[in-house]
Amino acid sequence: MAYNASVSFVPLSGLFLKSVNILTMLDTRPLLLETDFPPLSRTSLETLQVNLGYLCNLSCTHCHVNAGPKRKELMSREVVDMVLEFLEVKNIRQLDLTGGAPEMNPHFRDLVVKARALDVEVIDRCNLMILLESGYEDLGQFLADNQVVITASLPCYLEENVEKQRGKGIYDSSIEALQKLNALGYGRDPHLQLNLVYNPIDLNLPPAQAGLESDYKRILKEKFDIDFNQLYTITNMPISRFGGMLLAKGLYEKYMAILKDNYSPANLETVMCRSLVSVDYLGFVYDCDFNQMLNMPLLATSKPKPHLKDLLDENLENRPIAIGDHCYGCTAGQGSSCGGALND
Numbered sequence: 001m002a003y004n005a006s007v008s009f010v011p012l013s014g015l016f017l018k019s020v021n022i023l024t025m026l027d028t029r030p031l032l033l034e035t036d037f038p039p040l041s042r043t044s045l046e047t048l049q050v051n052l053g054y055l056c057n058l059s060c061t062h063c064h065v066n067a068g069p070k071r072k073e074l075m076s077r078e079v080v081d082m083v084l085e086f087l088e089v090k091n092i093r094q095l096d097l098t099g100g101a102p103e104m105n106p107h108f109r110d111l112v113v114k115a116r117a118l119d120v121e122v123i124d125r126c127n128l129m130i131l132l133e134s135g136y137e138d139l140g141q142f143l144a145d146n147q148v149v150i151t152a153s154l155p156c157y158l159e160e161n162v163e164k165q166r167g168k169g170i171y172d173s174s175i176e177a178l179q180k181l182n183a184l185g186y187g188r189d190p191h192l193q194l195n196l197v198y199n200p201i202d203l204n205l206p207p208a209q210a211g212l213e214s215d216y217k218r219i220l221k222e223k224f225d226i227d228f229n230q231l232y233t234i235t236n237m238p239i240s241r242f243g244g245m246l247l248a249k250g251l252y253e254k255y256m257a258i259l260k261d262n263y264s265p266a267n268l269e270t271v272m273c274r275s276l277v278s279v280d281y282l283g284f285v286y287d288c289d290f291n292q293m294l295n296m297p298l299l300a301t302s303k304p305k306p307h308l309k310d311l312l313d314e315n316l317e318n319r320p321i322a323i324g325d326h327c328y329g330c331t332a333g334q335g336s337s338c339g340g341a342l343n344d
């Protein structure tokens with residue numbers, strides 16, 4: 001089906017930060033489980049995506065993990081050690097660290113250093129604000145010293161849109177953090193990759209990634225002398241806080257229809273779950289971060305809820321993947337993954 005980037009515009013700004021707790025109680029999970037999405041299976045395991053916990057310095061409206069400053073869940077030292085063992089035993093080449101703010105986990109730096117010693121590429125999904133928080137002044141230098149790839153959220157290059165989604169003052173601080181990263185060489189030195197993430201602020205699918213990347217690059221350079229490598233456009237998933245907003249506004253059916261009307265089967269070949277597994281802060285394993293939030297465990301073994309330690313001797317290739325209607329969020333239009341569009 002044709003990709004339509006302007007299918008509808010329904011502002012959600014009436015329901016922002018004040019109401020996030022109410023919104024997270026409105027759960028789309030029961031609506032997503034029964035699905036006509038086609039079966040999927042894993043190809044090879046290349047990336048381990050690890051959620052280090054739900055503690056975050058921000059509380060964004062689109063957050064699919066409902067992270068925030070009051071969350072207490074953090075990955076323990078013991079589970080961090082299991083992650084390192086899993087990387088080594090399975091010869092995994094990429095470690096993708098998420099949260100919350102992954103840098104707020106007390107074991108973050110040790111995990112990064114040890115994963116890099118295994119020659120694993122490490123991605124830090126960074127909200128930028130954390131680089132300006134007290135106690136994190138040297139974080140940027142640490143990331144640069146270890147050549148960690150930074151993937152940072154900047155939901156729009158326009159101040160108004162960023163603040164609608166993330167809160168007041170976030171735009172100026174994001175710009176300051178990006179300038180700090182550029183000064184360290186990020187986005188300029190070929191060994192220091194800085195990628196940005198765009199999420200729509202409404203019911204639209206993201207626009208074409210390449211065109212939006214050009215706009216971001218031009219405007220951020222002209223206005224602030226900022227450089228970065230790639231822009232990743234990511235479709236909002238109808239789960240967690242965003243799913244709660246859809247239900248509260250009576251827009252759930254409408255959003256699902258947009259995802260399904262724009263279904264593109266070509267994206268089935270490259271959806272991220274085919275080459276990735278996602279680990280929660282306790283060490284339990286899922287087919288992706290979204291399934292983790294929906295508490296849909298990995299299907300690949302006979303265990304009802306497999307843990308990292310159960311998978312050390314398992315070969316996950318060709319094993320089935322747990323699917324639901326939210327999977328249409330990955331296949332709509334140009335497709336969507338933690339690495340951006342699938343076919344841009």
Ligand code: SF4
Pocket residue numbers: 056057058059060062063064065066067068099100101127
């Ligand atoms: S910064 Fe990321 S993890 Fe934190 S609340 Fe926002 S979207 Fe969620």
Ligand code: SF4
Pocket residue numbers: 271272273274287288289290291321322323324326327328330
């Ligand atoms: S939500 Fe996306 S990544 Fe997760 S299982 Fe479905 S298709 Fe795969």
